[in-house]
Amino acid sequence: KAGVTQTPRYLIKTRGQQVTLSCSPISGHRSVSWYQQTPGQGLQFLFEYFSETQRNKGNFPGRFSGRQFSNSRSEMNVSTLELGDSALYLCASSLESRNQPQHFGDGTRLSIL
Amino acid sequence: KNEVEQSPQNLTAQEGEFITINCSYSVGISALHWLQQHPGGGIVSLFMLSSGKKKHGRLIATINIQEKHSSLHITASHPRDSAVYICAVTGNQFYFGTGTSLTVIP
Numbered sequence: 001k002a003g004v005t006q007t008p009r010y011l012i013k014t015r016g017q018q019v020t021l022s023c024s025p026i027s028g029h030r031s032v033s034w035y036q037q038t039p040g041q042g043l044q045f046l047f048e049y050f051s052e053t054q055r056n057k058g059n060f061p062g063r064f065s066g067r068q069f070s071n072s073r074s075e076m077n078v079s080t081l082e083l084g085d086s087a088l089y090l091c092a093s094s095l096e097s098r099n100q101p102q103h104f105g106d107g108t109r110l111s112i113l
Numbered sequence: 114k115n116e117v118e119q120s121p122q123n124l125t126a127q128e129g130e131f132i133t134i135n136c137s138y139s140v141g142i143s144a145l146h147w148l149q150q151h152p153g154g155g156i157v158s159l160f161m162l163s164s165g166k167k168k169h170g171r172l173i174a175t176i177n178i179q180e181k182h183s184s185l186h187i188t189a190s191h192p193r194d195s196a197v198y199i200c201a202v203t204g205n206q207f208y209f210g211t212g213t214s215l216t217v218i219p
Binding site for chain 1: 207
């Protein structure tokens with residue numbers, strides 16, 4: 001069974017640009033969550049999607065958004081990039097909710113110049 | 114204010130030692146997760162607990178809901194156990210501890 005796939009693995013952008021990251025969950029998993037990891041703040045929850053609906057959201061500004069498609073694949077978008085957005089962005093999937101074992105992708109490392 | 118506190122932050126052990134990592138939380142939770150992260154970023158879910166105790170190989174996780182505390186134990190530690198161990202809880206959100214960096218020396 002294929003694991004969680006995140007693309008791209010690495011990305012370099014400049015301030016003010018926008019970026020879209022993609023996450024393909026394990027087949028059959030309907031819950032997809034996104035996380036940001038930085039050396040200073042550690043892991044932080046961005047949002048969770050289930051059945052194409054955002055179910056929960058962390059404390060991030062509106063520049064961070066996401067969506068989920070009917071095949072459970074999810075995308076995350078960050079607009080007007082800031083230097084502080086440089087981070088490892090991780091996605092995880094589970095069968096139905098965050099209260100089930102999470103399966104993590106390898107992440108997308110985003111660097112802002 | 115940190116909703117999840119882990120201790121210790123750093124831990125060095127000799128191969129074969131028994132290791133304990135502690136996690137305390139201050140929010141209401143539905144479940145508690147123990148995660149392992151190796152250098153390079155990949156995260157693996159070790160346990161998900163809502164009560165009691167779970168064991169997988171040399172790893173044991175316990176949770177005390179009344180005291181809002183969980184422990185991760187590694188018996189007969191091995192250098193391949195060297196990693197960052199992260200405690201996370203799910204309630205209204207997903208809250209993470211800052212992690213415990215474990216180094217096991219041969």
